[in-house]
Amino acid sequence: MSNLSDFDSPKRPWLTAFVPVAVILLAAGLYWAISASDSEVDGLTVDLPDSGEKLLSGKNYYTYISEIELYPSNEEGKPWDQGDDGPDIKYQIKWLGNEVFESSVKDDSLLANWSGLQIDLNWRDLLGKTLSPNETIQAARIRYDAQSSIEVIVKDSDLAKDDLAGNLNIELKTLRIGKNRKDFPKKTDNCIRRIEITVLPIDSTLEDLAQFMKE
Amino acid sequence: MIRLLILASSILLGLGLVAPTMTIYPKAGNFSWLVELVDPESVLPVTYSIVGIIAELASINDWFLVFVLSIFSIFFPIIKLYLFWVVSFSSQNSKLINAYSIASRLGKFSMAEVFVLSLALISLKTLPGGTEVNLNWGCYVYFLSVVLSIATSLKINFSISDLVQ
Numbered sequence: 103m104s105n106l107s108d109f110d111s112p113k114r115p116w117l118t119a120f121v122p123v124a125v126i127l128l129a130a131g132l133y134w135a136i137s138a139s140d141s142e143v144d145g146l147t148v149d150l151p152d153s154g155e156k157l158l159s160g161k162n163y164y165t166y167i168s169e170i171e172l173y174p175s176n177e178e179g180k181p182w183d184q185g186d187d188g189p190d191i192k193y194q195i196k197w198l199g200n201e202v203f204e205s206s207v208k209d210d211s212l213l214a215n216w217s218g219l220q221i222d223l224n225w226r227d228l229l230g231k232t233l234s235p236n237e238t239i240q241a242a243r244i245r246y247d248a249q250s251s252i253e254v255i256v257k258d259s260d261l262a263k264d265d266l267a268g269n270l271n272i273e274l275k276t277l278r279i280g281k282n283r284k285d286f287p288k289k290t291d292n293c294i295r296r297i298e299i300t301v302l303p304i305d306s307t308l309e310d311l312a313q314f315m316k317e
Numbered sequence: 318m319i320r321l322l323i324l325a326s327s328i329l330l331g332l333g334l335v336a337p338t339m340t341i342y343p344k345a346g347n348f349s350w351l352v353e354l355v356d357p358e359s360v361l362p363v364t365y366s367i368v369g370i371i372a373e374l375a376s377i378n379d380w381f382l383v384f385v386l387s388i389f390s391i392f393f394p395i396i397k398l399y400l401f402w403v404v405s406f407s408s409q410n411s412k413l414i415n416a417y418s419i420a421s422r423l424g425k426f427s428m429a430e431v432f433v434l435s436l437a438l439i440s441l442k443t444l445p446g447g448t449e450v451n452l453n454w455g456c457y458v459y460f461l462s463v464v465l466s467i468a469t470s471l472k473i474n475f476s477i478s479d480l481v482q
Contacts, residue, residue: 118406122327122398129331130368137335 155279157246162304164218166241167193167205168281169298170256171213172267173288182258182265188212189258189267195242196253203242207259216240218300243304248275256294268294277301319405319472326465327398333367333459334391340364344447366455367391394466401469 157163170191176182182189191214195203208214218241244252251273257264268291272284282299286292342362349360365373367390374383400419 118402120399122323122402123395125324125327126331126334126395126398129328130335131331133332133335 157274157277157279157301159246159248162243162245163279164239164241164300164302164304165195165244165252165277166203166216166218166300167195167254167297168218168300169213169215169296170294171296172256172258173293173295174212176258176265176267176293177290183210183260189265190260191267192257192259192264194255194257195244196255197242197244198250202244203240205240218302241300241302244274246274250274254297254299256297268292270294270297272299279303319469319476320402322465322469322472323398323401323405326462326469329458329462329465330394330398333455333462335366335368336455336458337364337453338366338370338455338459340451340453342449342451344449346446349447364453367459394462397466398469401466401473404473 170193172182172189172191174181176189188210189212190207190209191211192207193205194201205216208216219238242252244250251271254270254272256267256270258267268286270284270286270292276282277299279301282301283296284299285296286294288295340362341364343360345360367386371383371386371391374386
């Protein structure tokens, strides 16, 4: 038995044939509309650590200086380097009397930035090098205790002898998650105008850390 | 019956073109964690529909593939269903019988089946760095539309043979 019949044949089959085309467009459009409204409701959330949140006692944190600005002259009121060059800035973090982190040197600058992420690769590393997240994240690891503090020692790195730019004692209870800006006046024993300390929970996901450190 | 098949195939084709077809999970081998750290967005899974793939190709100006994919995966299947619908209304109109023979010929050029198969093959292969491709429900819906379209074609063929006898 045939399914094809002329009984119900429309006079203009070419026009009615647009029915499947309309159905295709309708199905596609309907799905598009539904999925678009769904994605608007869901949104895209990035679980970044909340800046400004208090540190929790006993919890571990990555701590690094994201920015240091020095005064234009050293402790003696003289230019930093012998010539016109600016200071080569580096810093160390001491916690509980131990040096727990030393930064890389930022050459010829009064304003130095560190991202908290750094990868040092040599040509020979191409033959095979295993990198761990711990090596890549350039920050001190500290445990929060309200009574505890960290010492930030900023130096002008020189070949012969490093010159001290300032030695700051930062109480951990004054820090919050995220960036903490601290300003200091020029003194005979301090040439640091400003530092920005970044504190991030160690148990953050890699994605969250990377997102925050890139900002 | 034939028209129902055509309508079902049309609905599935419409859905299959815009529904999620495949998801790519990018990996960078042993350095995946590093890429996640430095550029987290580049390792986020990406889901494409067939229309989405074509739009992506257009955005990188790969017009040859845009043309090939649009013609063989969108326009030919639609034209085929259009002609099947025309034929389903009359078996004695010689113009419509011609339309059916055109549709049958178009079927040979339609790469919808090949497209689905190639997607399946990509999903089975392991890509560099451990990158994975997973097929989503849109692919199966599209495949079902192709199957219904083939069934429609066979049904029309049988019907025409019956009439001739």
